[in-house]
Amino acid sequence: MGQEPEIAVETKERLIEAACEVFGERGYRRATVRDICRKAGCNAAAVNYHFGDKDALYALVLERTAEWADEDRPILLDGEAELSAAARLRVAVQSYMERLFATGRGAWHDKLMSNEMMDPTEALDKAIETLIRPKFNALMSIISELLGEKATDLEIRLYSINVVGLCMNFQRCRPAIEQLIPGLDYGYAGIDMLAELITRYSLAAMKDFRNS
Numbered sequence: 188m189g190q191e192p193e194i195a196v197e198t199k200e201r202l203i204e205a206a207c208e209v210f211g212e213r214g215y216r217r218a219t220v221r222d223i224c225r226k227a228g229c230n231a232a233a234v235n236y237h238f239g240d241k242d243a244l245y246a247l248v249l250e251r252t253a254e255w256a257d258e259d260r261p262i263l264l265d266g267e268a269e270l271s272a273a274a275r276l277r278v279a280v281q282s283y284m285e286r287l288f289a290t291g292r293g294a295w296h297d298k299l300m301s302n303e304m305m306d307p308t309e310a311l312d313k314a315i316e317t318l319i320r321p322k323f324n325a326l327m328s329i330i331s332e333l334l335g336e337k338a339t340d341l342e343i344r345l346y347s348i349n350v351v352g353l354c355m356n357f358q359r360c361r362p363a364i365e366q367l368i369p370g371l372d373y374g375y376a377g378i379d380m381l382a383e384l385i386t387r388y389s390l391a392a393m394k395d396f397r398n399s
Contacts, residue, residue: 199237201227204292206234206248211298215245215308246310252296253318259293260286264325272332273390279326280354280389281382287358288373301359323347333393346393353385 205227209218220234220241227233238244263282270278287297300319303311330347331338338346357364365371372380 195237198227198229198233202229202233202237202244203248203251206244207252207292207295207299210245210248211295211302214302214306215310216306220244242309245308246313249296249299249310249314249318252293252299255291256286256289256293256296259291260289262286262322264322264329272329273386275329276333276350276389277382277386279329280350280386281379283351283354284357284378284382284385287354288378297358323351326350330393333390335397338396342396346389346396349392350385350389353388357381 202223206218206223209223209226213222218241221231223244224231224233230236234241234244238247261282263278264275286293289297300314303314327343327347330350331343334343334346361373371377
């Protein structure tokens with residue numbers, strides 16, 4: 188089978204870009220194929236022609252935006268071999284916070300996944316298995332080392348989720364936080380400060396667990 192004509196490739200890319208924005212702003216259920224085609228400047232049948240249906244396009248958008256996000260702001264969970272678990276956690280939190288407050292096309296992925304958390308679709312299961320679980324497992328490896336041998340699998344998972352939640356809180360609740368903490372910096376220096384706070388808070392909780 189030969190390559191697609193250049194015009195077809197360009198049309199598909201326009202549709203994907205438009206879908207990122209429409210799905211991100213309206214969520215899967217409120218977004219319509221007509222809206223996406225209109226924004227992309229395409230015929231109303233273009234989505235079905237190039238992708239099959241709305242579900243297939245949405246699944247592709249989740250995958251593509253995840254790739255963009257990893258390219259723009261990778262979440263660093265592997266770490267350097269010589270770094271302590273505490274240092275690796277600090278790097279992981281910093282990189283995740285930078286991802287949460289990133290701009291550009293990679294930022295669409297976080298918005299799409301936020302919508303998925305509030306209003307799940309059939310795409311969530313695949314997204315968890317292919318996009319979320321590998322990173323979560325890597326985080327769990329760090330947390331397991333910090334908690335020590337007596338930690339159960341459930342405790343490791345709960346402490347890992349807590350770290351993720353602390354990071355997400357500052358992004359999800361930003362409108363309220365900006366009123367409660369006027370002038371809070373969301374630039375690089377501010378994100379660095381928040382990452383340090385989250386890491387120290389988490390490490391203190393895990394130290395308390397080890398000593399209990």
